[in-house]
Amino acid sequence: MLIPKADRKKIHEALFREGVLTAEKNFQIDHPTIETKNLWVVKAMQSLDSRGYVKTRYSWRNFYYTLTPEGLDYLREWLHLPAEIVPATHIKQQRPHAPPRGMMGDDRGERRFGGRGRGDRERGDREGGYRRRDAGEGKEGGAPGEFAPQFRGFGRGRGGAPPS
Template sequence: MLMPKLNRKKIYEHLFEEGVCVAKKDFNLKSHPEIKEVSNLEVIKACKSLASRELVKEQFAWRYYYFYLTDEGIKYLRDYLGLTEDVIPATHKVMRAERPVFGAKSAAGGPKGEGERSGYRAATEKATEAGPGAAPVRHGFGRGEPQHQ
């Protein structure tokens, strides 16, 4: 599809930054929700062009196109946009979650072991009896049998 080079560059920049591109299957939409000043049709057709060259993986579900950048696509867009090797898409960045130090107090500030299995084993607050006959027997939930009291 013929489109201005500036629009194609905006689409490719967005795809490289995010690593994915999502487009609703609405060819009459004036502009794409994430890429301003570019029509939704141009985004779909540019990404389908990349998909035909196997630079992105295309997935379609519930009237939405999902395009995922492949390793070959990253190399191609890096060359097309003139980016260095240290620039990578957001989907390829490793996000490390902060984990607490081993042996530290719990997040609530209580002593270690509070809220563990051992808390259920303590018999300090048992108010009812356990065993047969402790729970009341309730009849009458069958096929019309009168309820006994």
């Protein structure tokens, strides 16, 4: 498909800037972020995909395009950009330095290494008296000693009629 060079350049710049691009499968509208026709965006990406410069994934009426390393080199040459300029998806995020978990006595480390955690609640399930019995007391409220449940074996392949 013939796409005007100015529009192709807008598409390639947007792809290079972010490293990824999305396009809805609706060829009658304009692309929401690039000021050009959505059909031209899809066809330009289809051309790059056939050469292996982008990976295409389609889901829920949307195309998702991801730039490959070969596509990065191609677009850098096509747009006449220096090597130090990279897409936003290739830039590492600088995170503030935090100590590893379990160090410095933080709450998460205490839970992980034997401190207060889910099983060690102050008044939780396991601390309640309904499960623990003192050693001196006998069973309370259990089944009688002569209780012996039996399975009569009815249902498919077991023969016999259901109990009445």
